[in-house]
Amino acid sequence: MTRDERIETEITGEAAQAYARRGACPTLARPMRTGDGLLARLRPQGGILTVRQCALLAHAATRCGNGLLEITARGSLQIRGLRSETVEPFAEAVDAAGIIVSPNPVIELPPLHGEAFGDVADAAAMELALRDRLAEHLQAPGLAPKLSIIVDGGGRFDLADVTADIRLLAVTAGKWVVAIAGDGASARPVAAGSVDEAIAAVGELLKLLLSIGWQKRCRDISPERLLSTFPEMHAISHHPRMGETPSVGVNAVEDGMAVIGLKLRFGQIQAADLLAFLIFLGDLDVGDIRPAPGRCLFVTGLSEEDAVTVLQSAQRFGLSANRDDLSSRIATCAGAGACASSFYATKALAGALIEGCPEILDGSLDVHLSGCTKGCAHPRRAFTVAGAENGYNLVLDGLASDAPDAQIAGSDINSAIERLSRLIKNERQAGGSARACLDRVGTATITRALRQE
Helix, strand or coil: CCHHHHHHHHHHCHHHHHHCCCCCCCCCCCCEEECCEEEEEECEHHHCECHHHHHHHHHHHHHHCCCEEEECCCCCEEEEEECCCCHHHHHHHHHHCCCCECCCCCEECCCCCCHHHCCCCCHHHHHHHHHHHCHHHHCCCCCCCCCCEEEECCCCECCCCCCEEEEEEEEECCEEEEEEEECCCCCEEEEEECHHHHHHHHHHHHHHHHHHCCCCCHHHCCHHHHHHHCCCHHHCCCCCCCCECCCCEEEECHHHEEEEEEEEHHHEEEHHHHHHHHHHHCCCCCCCEEEECCCEEEEEEEEHHHHHHHHHHHHHHCEECCCCCHHHHEEECCCCCCCCCCCCCHHHHHHHHHHHCHHHHCCCCCEEEECCCCCCCCCCCEEEEEEECCEEEEEEEECCCCCCCEEEEHHHHHHHHHHHHHHHHHHCCCCCCHHHHHHHHHHHHHHHHHHCC
């Protein structure tokens, strides 16, 4: 069977059904079918792209897909609108660009890693060592598709607010701490030691996961099994991360250099806009492009003066350097016009929500606009508006697939947004958040207000 035949079989046969299930991850080799074609997700090795590689990727997304690129909440790249006959050419274009894409599970590094950002150890080298020495365990089919591993070089910037199954933190040049099931503050240390000892500990964790059942996560390991595998774990000092999470806007680094963080509006950008942005960067002294959690990208190697120039020009390319941009507080899927499964234009509704009810976007709750009940953009509980054949399903605190608390006719959505805004303005107590307000007034009051004529 040729690679083309194998990919087509995976897409249209049993693999397609498996990847339609919650918890499956689309990859470059095994894209997932969505309403606008096939979606491939990739993370470049080390999380770094040169400007040239980024441009070649954008060109390939236009030739082989629908020209829409996304950055996920955890910082991976997604290419939308691929077709069965373009999956192979797209993979070849990625390879020709020199972009190395390692197989799952994803190993995440802080986007701003390396000596220039104060790392005490080489996180990229640790990633390569883990993949080389633990390849058999990392590729075991029994591992969970979304198993997450973070390697933190111990520098100024970190991923402390991102949860992971396994975390490796460099505390000195020669010492790593391995912790599980949590973020930078809550993950439980299980082992500490040299590079070799840390890799061995990760290997033991992978074997333990495989032994306790199919596609288990580190949170599923019982305390007894954990202690049996790591009898010295209680003696391991906890090292909560105290670094910074790099943010949108200009981040100053050493020697008068700067990094600028930019958000993709609603997590998406058209390839044409990305290419125009890269051409604009061509007149500046740029290091590289780094996709990042929070649907961001970072441009490194800039002088502080050039970073300000980028800051002032970003908006015309569909990028935002505004840390308070309300669009960043709404999770949206591709929506109608980009996805055949979607019942409404999610970006247009997001704009209406920003204009008509900014009160709900104070950051106190997650807001999810899903074109259908699959909820691709935000697989967690949220204030959710899901598209349906007869209009919109409103789920006040749940998933797009949950039974709606209220149903809103398509022609009434803008009025419903206005009524929601009035409700929050009238009922919110001084200093209170939108979440506190909605929790206090309760579901019955909210749904009654939304249905008022």
